[in-house]
Amino acid sequence: MSSGTHKSWVPRGLPHDAEASARVRDWLLEHKSGGLDASGLDLSDSDLSGGDFSESWFAETKFINAKLTDAELYRSDAAGADFTSADLTNTSLVRVNLDDAILRNAILDGANLVGASLYGVDAVGASLRGAALMGSSLIQVDFRGANLSNATVEENTFKVTVDQDTVFEGLHGTLFGPIKLVADDDELELGGSQLERWINERGGSVRVLAPRNRSASGPSTESPETNPTAEPPA
Template structure:
């Protein structure tokens, strides 16, 4: 392990420009009681499963195909990280924050995501199943083709979220407000939209598998024409 390690006045123990394996991280955890801050570090393919990294910060790090399975990651911060195919399954990510990060094709199965946030992230193909999500927020993020079955977005304000081709079967959007974004070609079978405001969302390609799917939702005249067209009817 070749690294530049410092302990700034702010209290975090900073590691910069290092390539780190599991043994290196364990050594760092054993050497300090302070939260760790990783800057421009490379963890690609590393097995960091079940490690206690509570309060750690990851800035501009490469965590492609890294395993955080079952890890303690509460109050962690992730900024501009590259995390394609990283595994966060069963990890504790309560109050974690991800910003401007590539999280495409990541696995979050059974993760604890209460009060976690994703802002400006790429989550194409991300797999969320059996997660605890109370207070979870997504802002200006790509969720194209993501697996979000049964997710609750009830009463949430959804800012520029792209759910194109996502699996939203059984999701709860009751009283949600869509500020832009897209549901294009999404699977919304069994989803609830009662009281939702969908006027700013792209609804093209939505399949009306249930005639009452959008009962009680607010849509624009233009969207109504699109949905009627999906039913094979002509609007003259």
């Protein structure tokens, strides 16, 4: 989006919180293309759809039930932000820092998360149908009950937690495991060809890559076939 878009854009609904609402109003009145500093503020229940928030600061910001559809958050810092039940359909989250964020029951259908960082994210029940995840770091992400149907991965670190309710149908591309499968109060680690088979049996079309942490002294001690004798739940 251009700076002109920022000048002409008007939010559909300001947050109920007085301090947060005033911060957004002041930012709009400045007529600048720079990012919004809303760190630690409560933007819950607002409708900021279509806004250009490139390189903004949203660390620890609350976006509970907020609408950010078609918004631009390129290179923003949203570490620790709470997006519970937020609507981020078709939102650009390219290179956004989402470490320790909460995405519980959030809608990220069609979202662009290329190069984003998601470490320690709670994405239980989140919908990422058709999301672009290429190059994003997915480490210690809780995807239990999440919908990853038709999402695209490309050499993604995919060290996530899933369960039998996680939807993989149409998930395609390449990734690095292993994942943690939680079933019946038990946990099973799946990696390598075992992980590839398990996802593809659920409608995915992925290729699990061998670990790339090789050293000059020899191959990695990490085996691409994690716990090969264990039988994952059907």
